[in-house]
Amino acid sequence: MSALEIFITSLGMAAITLSCRASFLLSKEDLPMPRWLREGLRYAPTAALAAVVAPELVLTQGHLIHTWQDARIFGALAGLAFYAWRRSLFGTIVCGTGVMLALRFQLGW
Amino acid sequence: MSLKSCLESLRVEALAFARRPLVREGARDAVPMAIGIAAWGIVAGVAMAKSGMGVPLAIFMSVITYAGSAQIAALPLIAADAPMWVVWATTLCVSLRFMAFSFHYRPYFAHLPRGQRVALSFLMGDTNFALFVRRFAEPAPGCKHEEYFLGSALMTFGVWQGSLTLGIVAGHGIPASWGLGFAGSMALLALTCTQLRSPSTWVAAVVAACAAVAAYALPLKLNIVVAIAAAVAVGVMADHARPARRGTKP
Numbered sequence: 001m002s003a004l005e006i007f008i009t010s011l012g013m014a015a016i017t018l019s020c021r022a023s024f025l026l027s028k029e030d031l032p033m034p035r036w037l038r039e040g041l042r043y044a045p046t047a048a049l050a051a052v053v054a055p056e057l058v059l060t061q062g063h064l065i066h067t068w069q070d071a072r073i074f075g076a077l078a079g080l081a082f083y084a085w086r087r088s089l090f091g092t093i094v095c096g097t098g099v100m101l102a103l104r105f106q107l108g109w
Numbered sequence: 110m111s112l113k114s115c116l117e118s119l120r121v122e123a124l125a126f127a128r129r130p131l132v133r134e135g136a137r138d139a140v141p142m143a144i145g146i147a148a149w150g151i152v153a154g155v156a157m158a159k160s161g162m163g164v165p166l167a168i169f170m171s172v173i174t175y176a177g178s179a180q181i182a183a184l185p186l187i188a189a190d191a192p193m194w195v196v197w198a199t200t201l202c203v204s205l206r207f208m209a210f211s212f213h214y215r216p217y218f219a220h221l222p223r224g225q226r227v228a229l230s231f232l233m234g235d236t237n238f239a240l241f242v243r244r245f246a247e248p249a250p251g252c253k254h255e256e257y258f259l260g261s262a263l264m265t266f267g268v269w270q271g272s273l274t275l276g277i278v279a280g281h282g283i284p285a286s287w288g289l290g291f292a293g294s295m296a297l298l299a300l301t302c303t304q305l306r307s308p309s310t311w312v313a314a315v316v317a318a319c320a321a322v323a324a325y326a327l328p329l330k331l332n333i334v335v336a337i338a339a340a341v342a343v344g345v346m347a348d349h350a351r352p353a354r355r356g357t358k359p
Binding site: 001003005006007008009010011012013014016017018020021022023024025026028036037039040041042043044045046047048049050051052053054055056057058059062064071072075076079080083088089090092093094096097100101104 | 141142144145148162163166169170173174175176178179180183187190193196197200201204205206207208209210211212213214215218219223226227229230231233235238239242287288290291292294295296297298299300301302303304305309310313314315316317318319320321322325326332333336337339340341342343344345348349
């Protein structure tokens with residue numbers, strides 16, 4: 001892409017993300033929406049977070065990992081265990097990343 | 110002189126704003142997440158530098174878009190000279206989750222004028238959404254939710270843009286083998302955990318995770334859309350199954 005094309009692409013991306021973010025905040029009136037959808041949307045943010053993070057933990061180049069010797073899995077498990085124990089966001093990040101780096105650099109996983 | 114006094118009054122206003130208790134609380138709550146955001150920002154910056162779009166354009170894109178996952182998804186497409194609509198369609202699929210956030214923020218921000226609502230929505234992100242919901246499970250009457258939101262959102266914005274710029278400029282000096290991006294994934298994982306407050310949210314998260322992995326091969330990052338749709342569908346069914354089951358008991 002040329003610089004001009006990247007510039008226009010960026011403008012479009014900004015417009016798309018902002019309209020998604022502002023979508024439900026634009027109108028003062030409640031949008032007509034069936035009750036089941038209104039209730040179902042409560043699950044959407046949790047689902048979105050899980051959907052973004054899961055592929056990063058178990059896929060390599062679009063393929064499911066085929067060995068248990070993957071540093072990311074143990075890093076993630078360590079992070080989850082730490083969260084269950086202490087409920088600390090910072091601790092979860094540090095513990096998970098630490099275990100992952102230790103396995104990767106010590107054992108070469 | 111007038112410019113100086115104008116700047117001075119701005120500074121005083123900013124200081125007064127930063128002293129409000131809810132703004133401080135929001136900013137303080139965002140600090141533990143900063144390490145994850147910074148690591149991810151650097152990774153995204155390095156990816157932008159390596160895509161060969163040049164430093165000014167990379168900074169321009171990240172300041173006006175302010176959506177890490179959309180930018181990371183768009184980069185390989187831009188580098189591969191994909192048509193513009195493909196980049197935009199991918200951005201839309203990755204950004205649809207913001208609509209769910211937007212829907213949730215509605216009751217909290219409904220009293221504000223429209224301009225402010227749109228300005229706040231520009232700062233929406235995964236991190237400050239999860240922090241916000243953890244802090245305010247329900248809208249509290251008379252509470253200035255937007256101040257907490259601004260505190261955490263501005264902290265996140267600053268850390269993200271700073272680390273991203275560092276990544277863009279330092280670019281090739283940071284080897285991929287460090288696995289810096291993993292810290293970002295761990296931050297998201299921790300945020301997902303904060304959302305798991307009931308059995309049905311657990312089910313929704315597991316369904317979404319499985320669907321996102323299973324549908325990963327779909328083009329345009331549609332796997333995220335599929336995962337959200339699947340989780341919402343299962344969530345609705347779970348909600349409806351519960352009263353029915355209770356009804357059949359004698």
